[in-house]
Amino acid sequence: MQEQYLKIDPWKIIEQEWNPEKVIASESIFSLGNGTMGMRGNFEENYSGNTFQGSYIGGIYYPDKTKVGWWKNGYPEFFAKVLNAPSWIGIDVRVDGESIDLATATVHNFQRILDMQKGCYNRNFEITTPAGVRLQVSTTRFLSLKRTEVGAIKYAVTPINQNIDLELCSYLDGIIVNQDSNWDNPFWKPLKQQNSPSFSALLNRTNKSAFGVCTFMTNTFEVAGGSPLEPSTTTASDERIGTHFSQSLAAGSTATLIKLGGYLTTLNHDENALIDTAQALATQSMKRGFDTLLEEHQKAWAEIWNSADIQIEGDVAAQQGIRFNIFQLNQTYSGSDARLNIGPKGFTGEKYGGSTYWDTEAYCLPFYMATKPPEVARNLLKYRYQHLDKAIENAEKLGFSNGAALFPMVTMNGEECHNEWEITFQEIHRNGAIAFAIFNYTRYTGDHSFLLEMGLEVLIAIARFWAQRLSWSTQKEKYVMLGVTGPNEYENNIDNNWYTNYIAQWCLLYTQEQLEWVARTHPEVHAECITKMGVGEEECQQWGAIAGAIYFPISEEHGIFLQQDNFLEKELIPENQLNPKERPLNQHWSWDRILRSPYIKQADVMQGFYMFASHFTEEELERHYDFYEPFTVHESSLSYCIHAVIAARLNRMDEAYDFYLRSARLDLDDYNKEVEEGLHTTSMAGTWISMVEGFGGLTFENNSLSLRPKLPDCWESFTFKIQFRGAVLQVHQSKEQTKFHWGGDQPLSILLHDKPLTVSPS
């Protein structure tokens, strides 16, 4: 059993006790975000205990100089880092001249709640200060979903046992550093500050990348029943400026600070206008008032839940897990800006630096595609299109030519950030996921505009990459792919990874097919694209010829595709026979030992069976699953979800349920003992996949929405919603039946357990 210090609740994450050793973990769990900015659940008041401070702004990064032991040709010069931004939440609370500090005070009745339904983070606690003053504190914080440059804090203080002199110093803090920094270079340069009683702002610019960021705040303060008090300004240091209120406060009376703050950046404004615009926004927001802002915000969350909630009856832990995952995904990415993407830790930590991995296309896209209007998923595709030139440059550095593109393993702005040769140069299947996402989006939404306007170019560049990357084996008389790393990163520099070869083949054929389709249906687009990309009939046919002659390693004995040429050379001891003390392997075994072992970090062949489900029979699926599952150690957070889907397809519901829970509660139960570093945001989309595509059995193939809902034994029912062609389809599965609620105008034809069914509008 994993550790559970958080209370199980369907809608809320609740921490019920003061756990100093859990502060950093809770800072991750109680993170807030609104797609534009985010922050860890740090305290407003001073805290001298261990803490990991983090505030992040989407799209604002620093190109940190790469750190390597031994430089290899082709490594990128920089690794773009998510930036810890100046913090606007700080409130120094002084009682009779002494700052309160939960690390030194005695804490009573501590409680914090993340209300996922409303998108609010509340804390309530009492403390007895070292001087003996007992104080009640109550806070509410949110980052507005509606006005994404603004966040709000209500901070209320009530002395309980005596009258006090209360001072509140609300401040902006520019003295911040990244934990994830290669060389401890300063990431930020202070440009300017403005500090008046009614408005404070720090204007900073990132070094090298030169993003301008204005961190601002405005505050009001009142004692219950009284009128707002006048503040004065304070400057603690050059980079910490603030507003200061002081007031004598009688025992039992409550003083409340309303603080509004946030960021304006040069992503959306001129640098020169940042401070003035921020001031106007602050004034206007304060006029609107905390309660109105909160109301708007909750309304926005209600809309999200309305089209994306998943209900599970009979299993509150599973219910809480899926909602936490959906909540975090919505906090991380709203889809309104194609320059942003979904980092593996969202806005909850610094690890993994760059923002975009293949996670986006392979795991996140299905979630956003099925719970949002198409524009959201389309912006994820557009993000890559914007990086096409950089991907072509990247491939050129590796010796490719003629417009072949290799999209980066990790990126912010299209440039490769990652620098481990076995991943950066060899884990090239990511290119396939990007092409697949175009296919996946187009088939599900029915929207061909992306393909016509941008997608075709991306597909052509990717097809060119594969055509050059495959090489001819005179021994096999087939095209082979030497020296790759598949999704299972526990094998490096292998030959003929089945998944990579398969998706390469698929890319070549799909690109060929789409080019033909566009030629037929949109000849003018085709003509323009042919000219722009310089792609001829011959090249296109060559793709087909190569695709038709790709080699796939197989085992006749086992009746399976082999993960790679030499997989069967390994000592095939099932993972359940390993010494439990040596798990996870990546913390106990040296890298070479892992590499020559058969243990699979995350779905590899199974990833292909998941993505290309209709290409294989259920018997084939079962054979491969039975072969590979016993070697799969799931040491990637992205592994459970795929195995959950496949286990559900194979009616192995207990197994599917276990995998689902590992994914859904990975962070809440801290399975990997690393939640302190931040949440596994992209794997949360995997949880959604395991729920909707696993238990719901959702697929979309051959132009047909298909469902095969299956209920785990321990659940009463589940209900999920998907957006489909402009309306919401709700699917309810109980022990007895499947029920639908369809919000469209016209009847909807689907397949239910492979049988045609027409769902009428409700």
Add this chain to the structure above:
Amino acid sequence: MQEQYLKIDPWKIIEQEWNPEKVIASESIFSLGNGTMGMRGNFEENYSGNTFQGSYIGGIYYPDKTKVGWWKNGYPEFFAKVLNAPSWIGIDVRVDGESIDLATATVHNFQRILDMQKGCYNRNFEITTPAGVRLQVSTTRFLSLKRTEVGAIKYAVTPINQNIDLELCSYLDGIIVNQDSNWDNPFWKPLKQQNSPSFSALLNRTNKSAFGVCTFMTNTFEVAGGSPLEPSTTTASDERIGTHFSQSLAAGSTATLIKLGGYLTTLNHDENALIDTAQALATQSMKRGFDTLLEEHQKAWAEIWNSADIQIEGDVAAQQGIRFNIFQLNQTYSGSDARLNIGPKGFTGEKYGGSTYWDTEAYCLPFYMATKPPEVARNLLKYRYQHLDKAIENAEKLGFSNGAALFPMVTMNGEECHNEWEITFQEIHRNGAIAFAIFNYTRYTGDHSFLLEMGLEVLIAIARFWAQRLSWSTQKEKYVMLGVTGPNEYENNIDNNWYTNYIAQWCLLYTQEQLEWVARTHPEVHAECITKMGVGEEECQQWGAIAGAIYFPISEEHGIFLQQDNFLEKELIPENQLNPKERPLNQHWSWDRILRSPYIKQADVMQGFYMFASHFTEEELERHYDFYEPFTVHESSLSYCIHAVIAARLNRMDEAYDFYLRSARLDLDDYNKEVEEGLHTTSMAGTWISMVEGFGGLTFENNSLSLRPKLPDCWESFTFKIQFRGAVLQVHQSKEQTKFHWGGDQPLSILLHDKPLTVSPS
């Protein structure tokens, strides 16, 4: 044609002109060493131009914290670095109050000479200072081979065109840093200093490794015809102390400074006694006098040349090359201290940090074994024996047990320093070279004492490693070796590298055989070893069983052993069809492209054919050479020599000659454009191999010394000497005949071109 700014000369390295852009290259070329300490050819006087300052002391290192991009389990915490030590050579020459500086003065008649016969480094030049003074300077420097803690400088200054006020400030410089530093941590901690007119000393301690080092000097100064002058002391800064002389000097008269200096370390002395001992040594040495020290030193060099010189008639460039190589090898390692070893750059640079690679056993041992008394090579073997416990610990970290040892890839003190998984964890053939060296030493010297006293333990630990590292393939019904890097580092994480499998098999069988031999011949040693190592009959038989069932990849089509399982899957385009602009590949191709190419960095299968020459027929050798040579790009300095030996065996003398020259003049002609970083010291032993084992055809197999001398077309003759069983055998090969000179008492039976011959004592 490579750049040749150095004059071709049989015994000397001569730079004839002032080349400011060649200063750093020449600092490498003109390096001095005496096996205990060494230094680059830096100027004594101030120099404001580009320079790479370096003084090194054998066995004194700093464990620098490892630098990696992405940490992998098993990586070592530290990388031991060769240390740039405090410098004792500095002499600030002031003319009328201004320091001379070759970067700002006009330089005339500049000449420097490294006299390899005498082991001396001379510089002569004239300068005109910015103030118009013309000055003649003449210097001689050597590091005593006889008294290895002492070096000497004679520095003579003559004003030519006017009388001057001359000041000479001779100093010790503790303000030094390593260029090769991971984190710019300070490597040295100053402890104490002593500064009197007759003696100066800096006592420093290395951080972390805590080696105490006393850098000392003593000076005398006189004007020609006068008596020695009194110095005064100076302190330029805390870490730069010195002795100051001043004198009015008439035009045409010469002032000469004699400076003796060097290091005493806690490797050989108590830290508390270092300064006093140094003072005694300095006083005694100065009493002995510069000329006597030089005489002793030259005598020691004469002895070296007497037993190790190689003469080539008709090719001065080749002659200079081999002497330069022999000279540097003798400067680097004297074999008197088993704690020292041979770094890839000797005492000429910092690159490659740690001191010991497999270079020692695979390339250097034959040179020292055949040109020195057996104790020298024996100390190289003993070095590894001293590290056996650490090698067992190292293997344990990688998951091995029961006393299996993996010797480190790079080391100073037995701990692994290297941290690139594909090398550190996978280039395990190094273990084989260490076992082979024991075999090689024992068969050549006939001395079994090392085997009995230490070698057997090393062999057992290595055999255990291989027995555990090989794994059973149920497909092949053979033992396979998955996930290794062979000598060709342009392939990583490959399966069944033929060379590694072959040497593993050989190790298992040789260990088994030696255990049996010891049991028969030295039962008491055998009993003791069995008890100490806990090795039983069963384990020993198991080694034989495994050895007998090891898999070797072959190509029936080509009739060859394959470098690794999938070698033939590659696109086999010969290297001479590559674009010359893309050479060397490692500077132009990304790592993944190199890895999936067939290009071989250095002898791999051919390394095995070189080491186990008698196991294969000449037809087999030829077939393999013809297959692999066309893919060999020789981008390691250790590649030419092996191919030279094999080409000579195959009577391809032009090819052998080309390879020989590439190896012999690698640094003098700066083929790789990197001589500035230091010399390729260990590959110099490879040059000797290509000469003596290549052109000389020296082998020792089946208890017989065998020679097959062959003369390259462009040579008149060559003559080499080897130490064999206590005497020197000289072999002279001219176009007409082979002549021998044998210094032993008894006739010597050899094979000459495979025919028995008895060589009488001369």
